[in-house]
Amino acid sequence: MEHKENKPKEVSENIDENIRYVEGLFENCGDIVKRKFPVGINKDIWLYVMYIDDMTNRAIIEDRILETLMIEIKKTPPEEGEFNYNLFKELVDGGITTADLKESEDLDSACTEVLSGNTLLFIDGFSKCIIISTKGFPKRGVSEAETEVVVQGSKEAFAESFRINTVLIRRRIRDTKLKIEQIKVGRRSKTDVGIVYIDDIVRPEILEETKRRINEIDIDGILDSGYIEQFIEDDYLSPFPQIQLTERPDKAASALLEGRIVIIVDNTPFVLLVPAVLTSFYQSSEDYYQRWEIMSFVRIIRYIAGLLAVILPGLYIAIAVYHPSMIPTRLLFKIAESRGNVPIPAVFEVILMELAFETLREAGIRLPSAIGSTLGIVGGIIIGQAAVDAGLVSPIVVIIVSLTGLCSFSIPNIALVSGFRLMKYIVILFSAILGLFGFWIAMLLILIHLVNLKSFGIPFMFPFTSSENMSDLKDTFFRLPLFKMKKRPVFANSKQKIRLRTDKRKNSVRRK
Amino acid sequence: MFSSKNKISVRQLQILLILDIFGMGVTFLPKKMVEFGGQNGWICVIIGVIFACICAWISASLAEKFPDDDFVTYAGKIVSKPIAIIITAGFVLKIIFSLSMELRIFSEIVKQTILFNTPSYAISFCMLIVGAYGALKGYEIRGRIAEILIFVIFIPMFIIFGFIASGADYTNLMPFFDTNNTEILYGGIFSLFTFSGIEFILFAYPYLKNKKTAKKESVKAVVFVGIIMILITVITIAKLGPFDIKNQIWPVLELMNTVDLPGTFLERQDAVVMSFWIMSVFIIVNAGVYFSCLLTKHTIKKGKNIWYVVIISAIIFSISLIPGDISEIINITDKIYMSFGAIYIFAIPFLLLIIAKIRKLGDSFENTERKN
Numbered sequence: 001m002e003h004k005e006n007k008p009k010e011v012s013e014n015i016d017e018n019i020r021y022v023e024g025l026f027e028n029c030g031d032i033v034k035r036k037f038p039v040g041i042n043k044d045i046w047l048y049v050m051y052i053d054d055m056t057n058r059a060i061i062e063d064r065i066l067e068t069l070m071i072e073i074k075k076t077p078p079e080e081g082e083f084n085y086n087l088f089k090e091l092v093d094g095g096i097t098t099a100d101l102k103e104s105e106d107l108d109s110a111c112t113e114v115l116s117g118n119t120l121l122f123i124d125g126f127s128k129c130i131i132i133s134t135k136g137f138p139k140r141g142v143s144e145a146e147t148e149v150v151v152q153g154s155k156e157a158f159a160e161s162f163r164i165n166t167v168l169i170r171r172r173i174r175d176t177k178l179k180i181e182q183i184k185v186g187r188r189s190k191t192d193v194g195i196v197y198i199d200d201i202v203r204p205e206i207l208e209e210t211k212r213r214i215n216e217i218d219i220d221g222i223l224d225s226g227y228i229e230q231f232i233e234d235d236y237l238s239p240f241p242q243i244q245l246t247e248r249p250d251k252a253a254s255a256l257l258e259g260r261i262v263i264i265v266d267n268t269p270f271v272l273l274v275p276a277v278l279t280s281f282y283q284s285s286e287d288y289y290q291r292w293e294i295m296s297f298v299r300i301i302r303y304i305a306g307l308l309a310v311i312l313p314g315l316y317i318a319i320a321v322y323h324p325s326m327i328p329t330r331l332l333f334k335i336a337e338s339r340g341n342v343p344i345p346a347v348f349e350v351i352l353m354e355l356a357f358e359t360l361r362e363a364g365i366r367l368p369s370a371i372g373s374t375l376g377i378v379g380g381i382i383i384g385q386a387a388v389d390a391g392l393v394s395p396i397v398v399i400i401v402s403l404t405g406l407c408s409f410s411i412p413n414i415a416l417v418s419g420f421r422l423m424k425y426i427v428i429l430f431s432a433i434l435g436l437f438g439f440w441i442a443m444l445l446i447l448i449h450l451v452n453l454k455s456f457g458i459p460f461m462f463p464f465t466s467s468e469n470m471s472d473l474k475d476t477f478f479r480l481p482l483f484k485m486k487k488r489p490v491f492a493n494s495k496q497k498i499r500l501r502t503d504k505r506k507n508s509v510r511r512k
Numbered sequence: 513m514f515s516s517k518n519k520i521s522v523r524q525l526q527i528l529l530i531l532d533i534f535g536m537g538v539t540f541l542p543k544k545m546v547e548f549g550g551q552n553g554w555i556c557v558i559i560g561v562i563f564a565c566i567c568a569w570i571s572a573s574l575a576e577k578f579p580d581d582d583f584v585t586y587a588g589k590i591v592s593k594p595i596a597i598i599i600t601a602g603f604v605l606k607i608i609f610s611l612s613m614e615l616r617i618f619s620e621i622v623k624q625t626i627l628f629n630t631p632s633y634a635i636s637f638c639m640l641i642v643g644a645y646g647a648l649k650g651y652e653i654r655g656r657i658a659e660i661l662i663f664v665i666f667i668p669m670f671i672i673f674g675f676i677a678s679g680a681d682y683t684n685l686m687p688f689f690d691t692n693n694t695e696i697l698y699g700g701i702f703s704l705f706t707f708s709g710i711e712f713i714l715f716a717y718p719y720l721k722n723k724k725t726a727k728k729e730s731v732k733a734v735v736f737v738g739i740i741m742i743l744i745t746v747i748t749i750a751k752l753g754p755f756d757i758k759n760q761i762w763p764v765l766e767l768m769n770t771v772d773l774p775g776t777f778l779e780r781q782d783a784v785v786m787s788f789w790i791m792s793v794f795i796i797v798n799a800g801v802y803f804s805c806l807l808t809k810h811t812i813k814k815g816k817n818i819w820y821v822v823i824i825s826a827i828i829f830s831i832s833l834i835p836g837d838i839s840e841i842i843n844i845t846d847k848i849y850m851s852f853g854a855i856y857i858f859a860i861p862f863l864l865l866i867i868a869k870i871r872k873l874g875d876s877f878e879n880t881e882r883k884n
Contacts, residue, residue, distance in 0.1 A: 322626070322627070323626060323783050325783075326783050326784075434627065434630065434634075434635075434638060435626060435627055435630075436626055436783060436786070436787060437622055437626060437627055437630075437635060437638070437786075438638070440787055440790045440791065441638050441639070441642055441790075444642050444646075444791070444794055445642060445645065447657060447660060447661075448642070448645060448646045448649060448653065448657060451653055451656035451657050451660065452649050452653050452656075459656060461656060461660070464659065464660055465655075465656035465657075465659040465660060466521070466524075466655075466656060466659070468521065468523075
């Protein structure tokens with residue numbers, strides 16, 4: 001904080017004093033390019049430029065700034081009397097042929113601009129400097145989304161560059177109400193963080209809260225949006241995500257139209273969407289691009305899969321160990337037969353296989369995709385089969401564990417799956433100790449935790465809880481036809497609830 | 513936890529009432545009603561429901577007069593502070609005792625049906641811990657939990673009772689009206705006391721978002737749960753017959769054992785049914801711990817919430833260990849319901865309302881709103 005409290009160093013009229021100060025700050029910074037040069041017919045006005053090599057667009061600096069200042073400006077002879085009075089303006093207007101520049105009187109903020117890829121220009125005799133936007137660092141272009149792949153819909157994904165990301169959103173919502181507020185977070189990293197929202201749709205109290213939480217972050221460096229997520233989320237102890245991450249611009253745009261806030265962080269292709277409720281994590285952008293019947297079916301599958309991913313191993317233990325009488329006799333014989341040779345108790349068998357599966361998953365992520373699939377085959381099929389043949393585990397447990405894994409992969413959001421993965425072990429633990437009763441105790445504990453969670457004031461289990469009307473349920477277990485979803489969800493300002501004014505039924509054949 | 517910033521909606525209040533009342537009474541209502549009215553026991557329940565609606569209306573009318581005050585405060589305004597504290601203490605005792613017995617009954621049933629080798633105190637301890645954890649989170653969270661659990665509890669229950677109803681022998685309900693009218697009336701009054709949970713209306717008002725419709729909606733909730741109770745009693749009598757019911761300790765659970773759901777995969781449905789019942793008991797444990805802590809805190813007005821929850825849960829757990837066997841538990845429960853139940857469901861709200869009216873205390877909600 002001391003940095004912020006110091007009085008800013010002002011630009012001096014004496015160019016050498018300014019140069020001494022900035023060069024002192026940038027001492028031993030090998031990537032800095034600086035030059036002091038005279039301009040004018042008599043070469044008596046001294047200028048000084050400073051920028052960081054390769055973080056800037058050199059063509060702009062050389063063609064638009066240096067060339068005009070050093071050569072072109074000589075062609076405009078000064079008119080006696082007025083020249084000195086307007087020198088600064090003359091240089092700015094006649095010497096720099098680019099629109100994006102600003103004046104500054106604060107040397108420290110000017111240095112921050114240099115660090116962001118802009119060019120600093122001092123003019124002797126004036127107590128202000130010019131910052132010319134020359135950002136142009138090497139960056140990855142727009143590539144395909146890797147973590148949220150869809151069959152139908154845009155293939156674009158956010159990139160690491162802040163500006164590319166804002167463009168990807170702006171291209172989708174061409175509305176002057178779309179606001180992008182930029183702030184710098186991180187005492188040393190001074191990372192650009194953009195708070196993007198649609199002015200009249202966003203709920204003002206959520207926007208204020210988001211800004212407050214981001215402004216309160218006082219850390220040396222922000223390296224990824226994950227940092228911001230962890231600093232601004234409501235409950236840090238929860239294994240469930242309360243903020244949604246996405247790398248898809250169409251998802252971010254759709255969130256904005258729902259009244260949510262998008263937080264873009266420089267140097268990461270993942271943007272944050274706040275607030276986020278449980279149902280947001282089950283939604284994929286593709287859901288809205290395809291026919292509603294199939295997507296509703298897929299939604300139900302996802303919800304069931306999500307539930308199974310948490311309960312299946314625990315339920316198996318509860319029933320197989322404590323209440324085998326619940327299982328139909330023939331199936332019970334099958335299970336008993338397959339478990340006959342297994343030397344370890346069912347509980348440890350399940351935990352062992354689950355942990356093996358987790359290891360396999362972790363190994364698969366770190367490996368290149370080509371080897372990753374081989375690993376899947378080796379780990380899943382060969383080791384699994386060998387373990388069953390050797391009588392170390394029973395086939396039913398292999399089926400249960402693989403099914404649990406499969407279910408967890410069908411949820412479109414990795415962060416939610418991570419939460420479920422941990423919860424699964426709590427259910428296993430309770431079921432192992434108290435059977436079906438323990439299973440329900442664990443489910444109740446998870447339920448209490450989930451209903452207690454909030455994301456920026458919105459209950460995490462909304463609209464299953466706290467909802468005042470049924471229309472909030474239209475986009476949950478089912479994805480009703482788009483024309484049925486006339487209202488924006490709970491995130492939006494209550495004055496801007498209506499999102500759709502078309503009545504599809506007017507031109508429906510069913511009506512005629 | 514006890515902050516009135518945690519607002520609940522009228523819908524949440526309704527659902528909480530339904531689950532609280534249902535969970536308390538359902539296990540032994542049919543047996544008791546048959547003891548009073550034989551095959552006509554269901555008529556007792558109808559009378560009980562009518563009484564229950566009146567009690568709910570009285571409680572809501574009383575609470576409505578002091579929409580922003582907690583129970584201890586408004587009772588203090590009506591009958592002076594010391595008497596209010598005595599009434600509240602009685603309330604807390606009633607909740608603690610009946611909850612302890614419920615908890616013990618629950619653990620005994622779980623032990624009998626699904627966990628044969630686990631000691632019953634371990635079962636009640638776990639249930640109490642979860643209930644207390646939920647209570648610690650506050651009224652709003654209780655409302656949200658109930659909003660989800662109502663589906664988990666009632667949908668499977670409707671399906672199961674639907675099947676039982678279709679296979680029941682309704683001649684068991686015959687002959688109609690041959691039972692002594694006084695017996696039926698006594699049965700009705702007793703069944704009212706199993707509608708324990710109605711008195712929670714007295715404490716809910718400061719936490720309500722929309723107090724205007726609360727009275728009407730609370731009565732509606734009581735009617736809803738009353739209809740379910742009537743149906744369950746009718747179905748139980750029809751399926752098992754009045755004589756069988758008298759001989760069984762938990763006829764409703766026995767009923768579950770007779771279910772044979774067509775096309776189901778599972779061998780034993782009672783274990784599944786038990787699962788939904790666990791949820792239902794969770795809600796009442798949660799309500800009991802919450803309200804006893806709430807009332808104590810409002811009386812003492814000091815200390816951290818967690819201490820109230822820990823101490824009261826420990827008391828409830830200790831009391832639940834006292835009775836030796838099931839018949840003793842049932843005896844104690846009967847006594848609690850007949851004595852405390854009568855006083856707190858009907859007598860106290862009624863007297864407080866009359867005194868408030870005579871002393872012209874409190875303001876109906878509409879008037880308060882008009883002034884604002």
